[in-house]
Amino acid sequence: MERKNPRDPAFLGGRAADRTIVKGTMRTRDCIIVGGGPAGLTAALELLETTDVRPVIFESTGHIGGIARTIDHKGNRIDVGGHRFYSKSDRVMEWWNRILPLQGFPARDDLLLNRQVPLSTAPDSPDPEKTDKVMLVRRRHSRIFHRRKFFDYPVTLGFGTVSGLGWAQTARIGMSYLNARIFPIQDEKSLEDFLVNRFGRELYRTFFRDYTEKVWGIPCERIDPEWGVQRVKGLSISKALSHALQRLVSRNSGGSRKDTETSLIDRFRYPKFGPGQLWEEVARLVEDRGGEIHRNHRVTGLRCEGTRIVDVTVENLLTGASLTREADYFLSSMPVKDLILSLSPPAPLVVRTVAEGLRYRSLVTIGLLVDKLAVRNETRIETLNGIVPDTWIYIQDGGVRLGRIQIFNNWSPYLVRDGKTVWLGLEYFCDEGDDFWNLSDRELLELAIEELCRIGIAGQADVRDGVAIREPKAYPAYYGTYDRFPLIRKHVDTIENLFLIGRNGMHRYNNMDHAMLTAMAAVDGIRTKSTAKDPIWSVNTEKEHLEERGRSAGKPR
Numbered sequence: 001m002e003r004k005n006p007r008d009p010a011f012l013g014g015r016a017a018d019r020t021i022v023k024g025t026m027r028t029r030d031c032i033i034v035g036g037g038p039a040g041l042t043a044a045l046e047l048l049e050t051t052d053v054r055p056v057i058f059e060s061t062g063h064i065g066g067i068a069r070t071i072d073h074k075g076n077r078i079d080v081g082g083h084r085f086y087s088k089s090d091r092v093m094e095w096w097n098r099i100l101p102l103q104g105f106p107a108r109d110d111l112l113l114n115r116q117v118p119l120s121t122a123p124d125s126p127d128p129e130k131t132d133k134v135m136l137v138r139r140r141h142s143r144i145f146h147r148r149k150f151f152d153y154p155v156t157l158g159f160g161t162v163s164g165l166g167w168a169q170t171a172r173i174g175m176s177y178l179n180a181r182i183f184p185i186q187d188e189k190s191l192e193d194f195l196v197n198r199f200g201r202e203l204y205r206t207f208f209r210d211y212t213e214k215v216w217g218i219p220c221e222r223i224d225p226e227w228g229v230q231r232v233k234g235l236s237i238s239k240a241l242s243h244a245l246q247r248l249v250s251r252n253s254g255g256s257r258k259d260t261e262t263s264l265i266d267r268f269r270y271p272k273f274g275p276g277q278l279w280e281e282v283a284r285l286v287e288d289r290g291g292e293i294h295r296n297h298r299v300t301g302l303r304c305e306g307t308r309i310v311d312v313t314v315e316n317l318l319t320g321a322s323l324t325r326e327a328d329y330f331l332s333s334m335p336v337k338d339l340i341l342s343l344s345p346p347a348p349l350v351v352r353t354v355a356e357g358l359r360y361r362s363l364v365t366i367g368l369l370v371d372k373l374a375v376r377n378e379t380r381i382e383t384l385n386g387i388v389p390d391t392w393i394y395i396q397d398g399g400v401r402l403g404r405i406q407i408f409n410n411w412s413p414y415l416v417r418d419g420k421t422v423w424l425g426l427e428y429f430c431d432e433g434d435d436f437w438n439l440s441d442r443e444l445l446e447l448a449i450e451e452l453c454r455i456g457i458a459g460q461a462d463v464r465d466g467v468a469i470r471e472p473k474a475y476p477a478y479y480g481t482y483d484r485f486p487l488i489r490k491h492v493d494t495i496e497n498l499f500l501i502g503r504n505g506m507h508r509y510n511n512m513d514h515a516m517l518t519a520m521a522a523v524d525g526i527r528t529k530s531t532a533k534d535p536i537w538s539v540n541t542e543k544e545h546l547e548e549r550g551r552s553a554g555k556p557r
């Protein structure tokens with residue numbers, strides 16, 4: 001193995017002798033950051049702004065932004081997954097606002113439709129029609145598509161639901177909801193128990209089961225209730241109804257209300273060109289200020305001496321060269337499973353066994369460009385070309401594999417090259433390497449088009465173009481060996497200068513704000529010379545989350 005390749009930009013200048021002076025800061029210590037997603041990039045910028053430590057990011061792909069990147073397909077942009085920028089943390093909201101300031105003038109569709117949106121009144125707030133570095137305020141409108149009809153998401157028991165389901169089914173739902181309230185399952189052992197307790201068995205079967213089982217690939221009775229605690233949180237029928245009432249009397253303002261359940265947020269922020277735009281801007285700042293970002297470099301080994309990591313082995317995926325690099329600190333947002341299996345000397349067998357048993361779900365997004373949709377906009381929300389106003393459509397239908405559809409036009413009009421077409425993202429959940437994952441791009445496109453037409457969202461003749469994008473390990477799963485995760489944590493916490501951050505880095509099914517706050521907590525630790533890891537593990541973007549977990553799941557993680 002080569003120790004150092006002087007022509008590889010990842011190793012130019014060596015380590016300790018290379019002192020970078022950025023805006024008066026002499027940086028004599030290095031921090032290697034594994035992964036150039038939201039967690040890694042946040043850590044890098046925080047290090048540059050609050051410490052004298054130089055960040056060195058290794059990112060295995062050629063892209064920036066991790067799952068939250070934007071992919072450009074012939075001028076039409078894809079947001080893998082659909083990323084609402086929303087957080088109850090002021091620190092995160094202010095951070096985003098500093099990178100991409102909030103719009104002071106309407107976006108193209110709001111302008112054309114004369115729609116009112118909350119605008120920033122700060123001086124020099126950007127105009128999205130004139131400049132690119134701008135964060136938009138968008139309206140969330142998601143619905144469930146069930147038996148060719150639209151229902152509110154999250155589900156309500158309003159007139160639309162009743163007329164869509166019919167009185168008999170509504171009565172069954174009402175009875176089973178009452179039954180669940182009067183005789184709740186006392187010890188919630190599964191996600192099914194969690195959802196049945198909050199919505200009743202009939203509503204759970206109608207609107208929750210199919211989609212959730214598509215996402216996780218296993219029955220809801222085998223999923224830990226933790227999933228519901230994290231993602232559905234305090235949501236219930238009564239809260240959904242009271243939220244609908246609140247909406248009638250109060251106007252939302254820019255997506256930062258702290259008393260709103262995350263699943264119900266009406267407005268969210270969104271970069272003009274999708275989430276990747278923000279992370280590319282952060283990457284630019286990191287490089288401008290003296291940080292290093294090495295794309296196409298995969299970290300394959302971390303070498304430990306005593307209780308410290310001393311260096312990492314990195315493979316340059318373009319040249320095949322394998323190199324080592326030393327540093328003082330190591331932040332990892334790579335999947336914790338890979339991290340444990342990359343340690344040398346090897347972690348104890350029991351820890352490796354837990355790591356090997358961690359499970360993930362992967363995501364395949366099919367971008368489809370269509371001339372028009374076959375479903376009509378029957379809402380009161382006006383849209384350009386009269387398309388349905390949804391950001392996401394949840395497909396609650398066991399007859400197709402399709403899980404969810406994004407309509408990119410509604411996320412940002414600037415994601416779509418030609419304002420006349422409709423740009424869709426069809427989301428399929430699978431396991432890396434399974435039959436679905438291994439289909440060719442052409443087979444994936446054929447399947448997606450066939451399903452989209454079969455459920456009546458679009459017609460075959462209207463499809464113009466398509467692209468398939470595979471996202472491995474999109475979801476860290478709370479099954480497999482997850483119940484023994486504390487063994488992993490105990491082991492990594494003994495390594496003083498190693499900090500686990502981010503979604504797969506900590507195996508937490510969480511949003512960007514959580515990934516960012518864990519990165520900030522790690523940098524806070526480096527700045528204050530603390531080796532304690534509790535502040536990172538205890539980051540919680542939801543105060544209510546902890547209370548809710550104590551009440552319903554009834555067991556510590």
Ligand SMILES: Cc1cc2nc3c(=O)[nH]c(=O)nc-3n(C[C@H](O)[C@H](O)[C@H](O)COP(=O)(O)OP(=O)(O)OC[C@H]3O[C@@H](n4cnc5c(N)ncnc54)[C@H](O)[C@@H]3O)c2cc1C
Nearest residue numbers: 035037038039060066067081083084299334502503511512
């Ligand atoms: C379908 C979907 C929808 C979502 N919607 C939202 C939303 O609306 N709002 C929101 O806030 N969040 C949302 N998220 C969550 C958000 O994407 C994540 O929280 C965020 O991307 C986590 O950031 P991260 O840096 O921890 O991880 P990642 O984004 O996964 O980045 C990790 C990076 O590490 C790199 N890497 C991995 N292994 C190695 C290695 N060995 N060496 C070098 N590099 C490596 C990867 O290539 C990747 O770039 C969504 C996620 C999904 C899947």
